[in-house]
Amino acid sequence: MGRSLGEGGTALMERLDILKGLAVENGTKIVLLVMDGLGGLPGPGGETELEAASTPNLDLLASRSDTGLLEMVDTGITPGSGPGHLGLFGYDPLKYQIGRGILEAIGVGVEVNPGEICARGNLCTWGEGDLVLDRRAGRVDTETSSRIVCKLSEKIRSIDGYGVRFYPGIEHRFVVVLSGEDLNDQVSDADPQVDGRPMVWSRPLAPGAEKTALLINGLIRKVRETLSDELKANGCLLRGVSGTPGIPLMPDLYRFRPAAIATYPMYKGLARIVGMEILPAGKTIEGLFQALRANWAAFDFFFVHVKYTDSRGEDGDFDSKREVIEKVDSLVPEVLDLGPDVLAVTGDHSTPSIMASHSWHPSPFLLASSLVRPDGSTSFGERNCARGSLGIIPAHKLMGLLLAHAGRLSKYGA
Amino acid sequence: MGRSLGEGGTALMERLDILKGLAVENGTKIVLLVMDGLGGLPGPGGETELEAASTPNLDLLASRSDTGLLEMVDTGITPGSGPGHLGLFGYDPLKYQIGRGILEAIGVGVEVNPGEICARGNLCTWGEGDLVLDRRAGRVDTETSSRIVCKLSEKIRSIDGYGVRFYPGIEHRFVVVLSGEDLNDQVSDADPQVDGRPMVWSRPLAPGAEKTALLINGLIRKVRETLSDELKANGCLLRGVSGTPGIPLMPDLYRFRPAAIATYPMYKGLARIVGMEILPAGKTIEGLFQALRANWAAFDFFFVHVKYTDSRGEDGDFDSKREVIEKVDSLVPEVLDLGPDVLAVTGDHSTPSIMASHSWHPSPFLLASSLVRPDGSTSFGERNCARGSLGIIPAHKLMGLLLAHAGRLSKYGA
Numbered sequence: 001m002g003r004s005l006g007e008g009g010t011a012l013m014e015r016l017d018i019l020k021g022l023a024v025e026n027g028t029k030i031v032l033l034v035m036d037g038l039g040g041l042p043g044p045g046g047e048t049e050l051e052a053a054s055t056p057n058l059d060l061l062a063s064r065s066d067t068g069l070l071e072m073v074d075t076g077i078t079p080g081s082g083p084g085h086l087g088l089f090g091y092d093p094l095k096y097q098i099g100r101g102i103l104e105a106i107g108v109g110v111e112v113n114p115g116e117i118c119a120r121g122n123l124c125t126w127g128e129g130d131l132v133l134d135r136r137a138g139r140v141d142t143e144t145s146s147r148i149v150c151k152l153s154e155k156i157r158s159i160d161g162y163g164v165r166f167y168p169g170i171e172h173r174f175v176v177v178l179s180g181e182d183l184n185d186q187v188s189d190a191d192p193q194v195d196g197r198p199m200v201w202s203r204p205l206a207p208g209a210e211k212t213a214l215l216i217n218g219l220i221r222k223v224r225e226t227l228s229d230e231l232k233a234n235g236c237l238l239r240g241v242s243g244t245p246g247i248p249l250m251p252d253l254y255r256f257r258p259a260a261i262a263t264y265p266m267y268k269g270l271a272r273i274v275g276m277e278i279l280p281a282g283k284t285i286e287g288l289f290q291a292l293r294a295n296w297a298a299f300d301f302f303f304v305h306v307k308y309t310d311s312r313g314e315d316g317d318f319d320s321k322r323e324v325i326e327k328v329d330s331l332v333p334e335v336l337d338l339g340p341d342v343l344a345v346t347g348d349h350s351t352p353s354i355m356a357s358h359s360w361h362p363s364p365f366l367l368a369s370s371l372v373r374p375d376g377s378t379s380f381g382e383r384n385c386a387r388g389s390l391g392i393i394p395a396h397k398l399m400g401l402l403l404a405h406a407g408r409l410s411k412y413g414a
Numbered sequence: 415m416g417r418s419l420g421e422g423g424t425a426l427m428e429r430l431d432i433l434k435g436l437a438v439e440n441g442t443k444i445v446l447l448v449m450d451g452l453g454g455l456p457g458p459g460g461e462t463e464l465e466a467a468s469t470p471n472l473d474l475l476a477s478r479s480d481t482g483l484l485e486m487v488d489t490g491i492t493p494g495s496g497p498g499h500l501g502l503f504g505y506d507p508l509k510y511q512i513g514r515g516i517l518e519a520i521g522v523g524v525e526v527n528p529g530e531i532c533a534r535g536n537l538c539t540w541g542e543g544d545l546v547l548d549r550r551a552g553r554v555d556t557e558t559s560s561r562i563v564c565k566l567s568e569k570i571r572s573i574d575g576y577g578v579r580f581y582p583g584i585e586h587r588f589v590v591v592l593s594g595e596d597l598n599d600q601v602s603d604a605d606p607q608v609d610g611r612p613m614v615w616s617r618p619l620a621p622g623a624e625k626t627a628l629l630i631n632g633l634i635r636k637v638r639e640t641l642s643d644e645l646k647a648n649g650c651l652l653r654g655v656s657g658t659p660g661i662p663l664m665p666d667l668y669r670f671r672p673a674a675i676a677t678y679p680m681y682k683g684l685a686r687i688v689g690m691e692i693l694p695a696g697k698t699i700e701g702l703f704q705a706l707r708a709n710w711a712a713f714d715f716f717f718v719h720v721k722y723t724d725s726r727g728e729d730g731d732f733d734s735k736r737e738v739i740e741k742v743d744s745l746v747p748e749v750l751d752l753g754p755d756v757l758a759v760t761g762d763h764s765t766p767s768i769m770a771s772h773s774w775h776p777s778p779f780l781l782a783s784s785l786v787r788p789d790g791s792t793s794f795g796e797r798n799c800a801r802g803s804l805g806i807i808p809a810h811k812l813m814g815l816l817l818a819h820a821g822r823l824s825k826y827g828a
Contacts, residue, residue: 041785048787073826074429075807076814077436080827093827095426103828352785358825360818361787382787386803 016090016253018412019400023255028341028406030256030301031292034088035328036081036267037310037351039363039382043318049309049353050364051381052318053325057332058345058366062380066372068390069362069382070398072349078360084348085270089250089303090399098273099185099242105175106269110167114273117183117243119216121166121174122191123148126224126235130198135191136172137233148233149174155226159219176219176238184209185243190216192237202238216241249275250301254403257298261291262305271303285327289334296338301402304335310358313351321353342369342405344398345380362392369405430504430667432826433814437669442755442820444670444715445706448502449742450495450681451724451765453777453796457732463723463767464778465795466732467739471746472759472780476794480786482804483776483796484812486763492774498762499684503664503717504813512687513599513656519589520683524581528687531597531657533630535580535588536605537562540638540649544612549605550586551647562647563588569640573633590633590652598623599657604630606651616652630655663689664715668817671712675705676719685717699741703748710752715816718749724772727765735767756783756819758812759794776806783819 040048072079073093082103083093105118112118123145125134140148149168156164162180169175186206192199202216216238224235250258252275260271261281268278277299281291288304295302306328312321335343346365349358364385366377375389386392390401403409454462486493487507496517497507519532526532537559539548554562563582570578576594583589600620606613616630630652638649664672666689674685675695682692691713695705702718709716720742726735749757760779763772778799780791789803800806804815817823 041787069805074432074814075811076816076818076823077432078818078823078825080825083827092426094432097427097827100828107828355785359785360815360823361785383789383803386787386789386805387801392805392807 015092015397015400016248019090019403019409020248020253022409022412023253023403024408024410025255026407028300028408029296029338030342030402030406031304031335031340031344032088032302032402033304033306033335033343033345035306035309035325035345035347037313037349037358038325038347039350039352039359039361040313040321041350041352041354041359041361043354048382049313049318049321050325051379051383053322053329055325055329055380057329058380059378061332061343061345061368062366062377062384064372064374065366065368065377066390067364067366067375067377067380067385067388069385069388069392070346070365070395071362071392072395076360078358079349080358081266081348082270084395085267087395088346088348088398089274090253090396091247091274092394092396096247098244098270099240101240101242102244102273103266105167105177106273107266108167108169108175109265110175110177110269112177112244112269112273113179114244114247114249114275115183116177116179117185117212117241118175118177119238119241121176122237122239123172123174123233124235124237125232132192132195132197132199132235132237134195135237140172140233142170145172145174145233148227148230152223152226156219156222159215159222162215164219172233178215182208182211183243184212185241187213187216187241189239189241190220190237191239202241212241244273247274251275254301254399254408256300256408258301258303259295259299260303260305261288262303262307263288264305264307267305267307276303285331289331292335293338309347310351313353314356316353316356318353341407342367342402344368344402346398363395365398367401367405371405429506429811429814430662433504433817433823434662434667436823436826437667437817438822438824439669440821442714442822443710443752444756444816444820445718445749445754445758446502446716446816447718447720447749447757447759449720449723449739449759449761451727451763451772452739452761453764453766453773453775454727454735455764455766455768455773455775457768462796463727463732463735464739465793465797467736467743469739469743469794471743472794473792475746475757475759475782476780476791476798478786478788479780479782479791480804481778481780481789481791481794481799481802483799483802483806484760484779484809485776485806486809490774492772493763494772495680495762496684498809499681501809502760502762502812503688504667504810505661505688506808506810510661512658512661512684513654515654515656516658516687517680519581519591520687521680522581522583522589523679524589524591524683526591526658526683526687527593528658528661528663528689529597530591530593531599531626531655532589532591533652533655535590536651536653537586537588537647538649538651539646546606546609546611546613546649546651548609549651554586554647556585559586559588559647562641562644566637566640570633570636573629573636576629578633586647592629596622596625597657598626599655601627601630601655603653603655604634604651605653616655626655658687661688665689668715668813668822670714670822672715672717673709673713674717674719675702676717676721677702678719678721681719681721690717699745703745706749707752723761724765727767728770730767730770732767756781756816758782758816760812777809779812781815781819785819
């Protein structure tokens with residue numbers, strides 16, 4: 001690999017360092033309305049879902065907004081839900097990565113807080129000594145495993161001063177969360193990989209991870225003791241240890257009180273990891289906007305997440321995705337009635353119905369405030385945004401723009 | 415401002431590492447059609463060469479493509495042929511650099527493969543001991559030097575287990591290529607710089623280059639022995655040692671079978687260095703497209719290189735450059751007939767006829783696939799592309815976009 005030309009120079013300042021240094025508190029309100037998988041591709045009629053949708057409120061908003069496209073991760077890269085949202089929250093998804101284990105855990109409703117680590121567990125059958133007879137305990141049924149994991153929850157609240165929380169899953173699966181100081185997820189799986197082999201214990205994979213490997217192994221021994229009277233599911237394996245090391249929290253970075261209004265566990269979990277308060281929001285799109293109104297006074301920044309645009313896109317159902325967009329459009333006045341200082345509307349990635357999957361296509365966005373240069377757009381859509389006043393920008397730069405429009409960033413340099 | 419907030423987090427991932435991690439194989443075909451120096455500037459009629467050209471096929475293609483401009487190296491930087499093409503192949507030209515020596519060598523048809531190094535040689539006249547009497551052997555004539563270099567080719571096939579290949583040049587000049595493990599081009603010239611001085615031998619300039627310096631010096635001694643019966647040209651100097659260290663190969667990065675169809679040695683050489691197969695292509699523009707058809711089944715990615723747009727631009731001949739573009743346009747249906755999944759058309763830099771040289775102006779491009787958001791362009795030209803749906807993007811990001819449109823990249827993150 002070639003030499004870096006920059007090696008001799010001064011270090012480039014990190015954008016988040018800059019934002020943190022400039023952020024100031026004030027009384028402004030910011031709303032980030034995310035329609036998951038909003039971006040699309042032309043359907044049979046030549047228009048995208050968003051372009052085809054009847055969106056009088058968003059169109060009017062676009063006519064007095066800055067618009068553009070967000071590149072969520074990098075050109076041509078299709079983001080998963082984790083990287084897509086990290087970008088919207090201001091974190092470069094190529095720098096900040098959330099482990100697959102923790103994403104799976106929060107996706108099923110496990111609450112993981114900053115600094116905690118989680119692992120996927122298997123209930124298993126142990127024989128003599130270290131021998132693991134069956135890595136899935138004969139695929140124990142969910143009812144039995146729930147009972148057993150509840151027993152673990154009752155008996156094992158901590159280990160070596162670290163908090164332990166168990167969450168039951170399907171059949172032999174469960175999740176465990178460890179909380180305490182200096183946890184490090186760079187440890188190997190505690191898993192023999194094959195039935196009938198001796199246990200292979202967790203090892204540290206990086207300096208500083210020794211303690212966590214010991215905790216993982218100690219916890220397995222404690223589970224073994226606790227389940228010694230069980231016949232089949234008398235032990236466990238722990239795999240895919242992952243945490244959220246090094247992700248700075250939004251309240252510290254941006255000096256505001258952020259709240260998340262979302263219906264799906266994954267998005268609540270992501271928001272929790274970056275330091276947002278999670279507000280109760282029910283299950284409907286209307287519920288999101290009711291929760292916004294109910295909590296308007298208590299927070300400065302609101303992340304409102306609509307899941308169903310993505311779901312219908314993933315279904316390959318062009319018309320239903322369009323209808324979800326129309327539904328959201330009809331509720332936009334609810335937001336405007338609250339008088340936000342800054343309102344941005346976008347997606348966390350594209351989910352074109354014709355692909356029935358996430359895609360790399362940049363995400364249309366609009367940014368409404370009293371400090372914009374409206375670009376002549378008269379409707380909100382991918383092709384209009386491609387000609388928008390803000391061009392194509394990396395998604396992780398949007399947050400700074402929202403802060404700026406809210407008067408929450410002081411000047412850089414004298 | 416203090417520490418980078420990212421210090422506790424993970425390091426920024428390199429784009430090529432990401433692409434390599436996401437790339438999957440499938441049966442899709444990608445064509446990258448490069449008209450060298452395609453971009454231009456307005457001529458007397460107010461239009462660029464591309465805008466003035468009658469290009470019905472490219473215009474139709476543009477109307478169902480994504481379009482934009484490629485920044486080849488960086489804003490305002492005029493690229494040579496090496497950086498221009500490295501960018502198109504996905505390598506950031508500010509990070510990956512190919513030595514001038516190797517570019518000169520491949521420019522005259524020397525075949526250099528990944529991992530090999532080459533050096534420019536002078537036949538010279540040696541006196542007693544280490545004394546170099548004439549660094550150019552009295553500017554020996556090309557016929558004589560060809561005979562002598564052929565003799566070297568016959569007598570010296572290897573040294574210390576490393577392969578040696580000689581290529582004759584004009585007058586006293588020749589090129590030598592060394593092949594084998596762990597070659598390192600960070601060595602000084604073996605050249606006294608001035609006639610009548612003792613030889614200055616090659617020295618390592620970096621750790622790990624000791625072996626290569628010894629090989630270079632050993633080769634010079636072996637040449638001296640082999641030519642001991644020559645009167646004038648009885649030895650050689652070796653200078654400008656350069657290789658392709660650390661450039662990852664396209665087949666490994668992108669998991670496809672790439673082929674190059676080009677008429678000029680420089681472009682074949684560049685393609686060889688990054689791991690493409692070089693296909694026989696004749697000397698005409700028609701020949702390029704015949705070669706494409708003939709080899710369609712055997713490869714996944716085709717780099718088709720048209721040289722003459724650049725040549726006519728360098729001549730300052732606006733009309734002839736326009737005519738080359740029109741010629742290529744007339745052959746575009748030949749490509750479309752093959753049914754590529756993705757077709758991109760662009761240049762490796764601009765060569766405006768009114769400048770008669772390479773320039774920094776970004777290069778227009780179109781990308782046709784079934785997954786585009788056509789931006790309303792009805793013709794292919796610089797000013798239309800400047801308003802295109804993809805904006806101005808770094809050229810080295812195009813390759814990832816081609817892979818994405820070909821369904822060859824999996825999702826980033828869960």
